[in-house]
Amino acid sequence: MFVDARTLPHETEVRADLCIIGAGAAGITIAREFIGSPLEVCVLESGGLALDGETQRLAGGRNVGFPYFVLETTRLRVFGGSTEHWAGLSRPLEESDFEVRDWVGGSGWPFPRSHLEPYYLRAHPICQLGAYDYRVDPWETPGSPRLPLAGDRLRTCVLRRSPPTRFGRVYHNEIERAGKVRVYLHSNVTQIELAPTGRAVQRLEVACLTGARFRVSARLYVLATGGLENPRLLLASNRVAPNGVGNDHDLVGRYFMEHLSPFGGVFMPTNPALPLGLYQHGRGLAPYGFLCPSAETQRREGLLNFRILLLAAPELEVMGNSIDGVRAAHSLIESARRGKLDDDFGVHVRQVAADLEEEALYAYKAFFRRDERPLAYYLPMEIEQEPNLSSRVTLTNERDALGMPRIALDWRFGELEKRTFRRGVEILAAEVGQAGLGRVKLLPDNVTLTGGVFRSSTEVVGWPQSVDGLYHHMGTTRMARDPKRGVVNEDCRVHEIDNLFIAGSSVFPTAGYTNPTLTIVALSLHLADHLKGLLH
Amino acid sequence: MRRSRRRFLRGALLGAATSLLDPLRRAWGFEAARSAVPPDLARRLVQSLRDSSSARAVGAAYLRTMPDEADVQTLLARLLGDQPALSGSRSAAATRKLLRRCIRADFAGERVVAVDGWLLAETEARLCALAVLV
Numbered sequence: 001m002f003v004d005a006r007t008l009p010h011e012t013e014v015r016a017d018l019c020i021i022g023a024g025a026a027g028i029t030i031a032r033e034f035i036g037s038p039l040e041v042c043v044l045e046s047g048g049l050a051l052d053g054e055t056q057r058l059a060g061g062r063n064v065g066f067p068y069f070v071l072e073t074t075r076l077r078v079f080g081g082s083t084e085h086w087a088g089l090s091r092p093l094e095e096s097d098f099e100v101r102d103w104v105g106g107s108g109w110p111f112p113r114s115h116l117e118p119y120y121l122r123a124h125p126i127c128q129l130g131a132y133d134y135r136v137d138p139w140e141t142p143g144s145p146r147l148p149l150a151g152d153r154l155r156t157c158v159l160r161r162s163p164p165t166r167f168g169r170v171y172h173n174e175i176e177r178a179g180k181v182r183v184y185l186h187s188n189v190t191q192i193e194l195a196p197t198g199r200a201v202q203r204l205e206v207a208c209l210t211g212a213r214f215r216v217s218a219r220l221y222v223l224a225t226g227g228l229e230n231p232r233l234l235l236a237s238n239r240v241a242p243n244g245v246g247n248d249h250d251l252v253g254r255y256f257m258e259h260l261s262p263f264g265g266v267f268m269p270t271n272p273a274l275p276l277g278l279y280q281h282g283r284g285l286a287p288y289g290f291l292c293p294s295a296e297t298q299r300r301e302g303l304l305n306f307r308i309l310l311l312a313a314p315e316l317e318v319m320g321n322s323i324d325g326v327r328a329a330h331s332l333i334e335s336a337r338r339g340k341l342d343d344d345f346g347v348h349v350r351q352v353a354a355d356l357e358e359e360a361l362y363a364y365k366a367f368f369r370r371d372e373r374p375l376a377y378y379l380p381m382e383i384e385q386e387p388n389l390s391s392r393v394t395l396t397n398e399r400d401a402l403g404m405p406r407i408a409l410d411w412r413f414g415e416l417e418k419r420t421f422r423r424g425v426e427i428l429a430a431e432v433g434q435a436g437l438g439r440v441k442l443l444p445d446n447v448t449l450t451g452g453v454f455r456s457s458t459e460v461v462g463w464p465q466s467v468d469g470l471y472h473h474m475g476t477t478r479m480a481r482d483p484k485r486g487v488v489n490e491d492c493r494v495h496e497i498d499n500l501f502i503a504g505s506s507v508f509p510t511a512g513y514t515n516p517t518l519t520i521v522a523l524s525l526h527l528a529d530h531l532k533g534l535l536h
Numbered sequence: 537m538r539r540s541r542r543r544f545l546r547g548a549l550l551g552a553a554t555s556l557l558d559p560l561r562r563a564w565g566f567e568a569a570r571s572a573v574p575p576d577l578a579r580r581l582v583q584s585l586r587d588s589s590s591a592r593a594v595g596a597a598y599l600r601t602m603p604d605e606a607d608v609q610t611l612l613a614r615l616l617g618d619q620p621a622l623s624g625s626r627s628a629a630a631t632r633k634l635l636r637r638c639i640r641a642d643f644a645g646e647r648v649v650a651v652d653g654w655l656l657a658e659t660e661a662r663l664c665a666l667a668v669l670v
Contacts, residue, residue, distance in 0.1 A: 349654045351590035356636050429655035433643030441654045
């Protein structure tokens with residue numbers, strides 16, 4: 001059932017068994033688990049059923065670290081949350097992502113992936129992803145096999161594709177019919193009020209942009225407003241706990257992680273007829289492939305996890321070309337399609353490589369003018385970020401329309417990410433070269449000449465201009481068994497608070513390379529089961 | 537955990553002991569090869585490439601970044617140091633096969649050079665450089 005909170009009488013007291021703050025993928029998933037139960041569930045959503053500018057502006061903040069997107073655009077305050085703009089790409093985290101890796105500071109979840117496996121299985125239909133199957137074989141055909149790489153350092157994996165599920169629309173009717181699940185729209189929590197002991201949440205203060213205010217008290221509370229808003233609300237709720245709720249160890253807001261998304265370069269097959277269909281999206285909802293390092297490669301090389309996509313020019317057009325790196329890659333690939341590559345230098349490289357291969361493309365230039373197949377593939381990467389204490393969300397003195405302090409995001413990352421980026425491209429170049437499949441070119445803005453001469457890209461310094469995030473906000477209320485190392489425990493309960501839980505990617509201790517929504521939903525199901533046990 | 541440039545060049549797949557011996561082996565091979573280069577070998581190697589204009593374009597770019605290798609004997613010696621059998625190959629097909637083996641081994645061992653941004657095997661880059669000089 002939906003309630004427009006703007007119509008509530010002033011100072012209304014709402015009571016419930018469970019109160020969920022935020023109706024995105026996490027909040028809606030948890031709420032749905034209680035449909036049909038006798039328990040009273042209250043969901044507080046800042047937005048309405050459609051986006052509106054005034055509400056969205058509440059999400060504004062400042063970037064004070066590595067350049068990042070305008071914060072206001074990176075998450076959505078509407079019923080359904082940021083599922084209103086997600087792309088639907090899905091894959092569970094890898095087993096190695098859950099493990100302690102001694103070369104990755106702060107790595108290790110409190111449990112292995114097998115613990116989440118049943119929840120991933122349940123999350124799949126919720127995200128409209130079909131069967132829970134991430135094998136590559138079923139998607140290979142004779143015309144689109146996986147790349148026959150010579151070594152075992154990289155492997156092909158597949159991403160599954162959700163339509164994408166817009167949770168606010170797909171589950172709207174179900175929620176509307178649920179008598180004991182009440183969604184209060186236009187409801188902005190402004191304070192988590194603790195009991196005087198500081199060990200339990202006593203009530204929430206809620207405000208509407210119209211000026212109406214009300215309170216909510218419940219037996220249990222779940223904070224599910226995303227990786228930027230979760231720490232914001234905890235830090236701003238400082239009447240009883242001066243450092244903010246759950247922040248006895250100064251961890252709330254720290255360890256902010258994104259998936260770094262630089263453009264790695266361009267892959268040019270020796271033979272333009274090399275079938276790479278498995279790696280292309282644009283085939284409806286069919287999964288598509290990418291390359292990622294084996295766990296052994298990560299360990300041996302001391303790298304973070306990453307993935308490399310191989311996208312032909314049409315995919316670039318789909319992705320847009322608003323940033324420098326895309327433009328550079330696009331220009332390079334378009335040149336290749338016209339038969340020119342870097343003033344023909346790339347064509348010469350391919351000719352030399354092809355000359356020495358078995359298939360011997362005698363009349364290469366004539367051949368590629370006839371062939372419509374893309375001649376080069378752009379290599380976007382997605383790289384895990386090492387948990388970093390200094391990468392953080394803090395509060396500023398600026399206030400939003402409701403008087404809430406706005407945030408400052410100080411996004412930081414270091415040498416390990418940079419080295420993973422460089423080595424990822426180098427490993428790919430070595431693997432495809434060893435297999436005789438083609439050659440890799442670093443994008444120009446990845447390349448820095450050292451004294452005019454360099455022997456390898458290990459001398460490449462800095463990031464390409466194009467490094468970005470993917471609107472994935474993670475780690476700011478990280479999970480750990482030890483209260484000195486994390487904000488929530490393995491049940492997602494705030495260590496210091498008996499009745500406050502956190503859902504969403506802010507609890508991820510590490511983030512792998514994969515899109516977070518499926519894991520958010522799986523963790524939310526896990527949490528919902530735990531809450532049912534506590535409430536019944 | 538920084539990997540050194542040297543390690544990258546010498547090959548991640550070689551063990552530590554091999555890595556230590558590798559420079560010595562290569563230096564010995566270089567000198568031995570330099571003193572036993574057949575006179576027509578450079579031309580035979582270059583002829584294994586069907587498109588000499590492409591090879592020369594790549595080779596010129598390589599030599600711009602590696603001017604100390606702008607010498608036929610040096611290039612031949614380095615090529616033969618890695619694959620002595622090249623000097624005895626009789627046909628273009630056999631030569632291509634040996635070169636292909638070298639190139640793949642280069643990539644496997646990450647003996648890679650960046651030429652105009654392209655990550656190439658040392659062997660193919662040197663072969664192209666040879667095409668500029670003969």
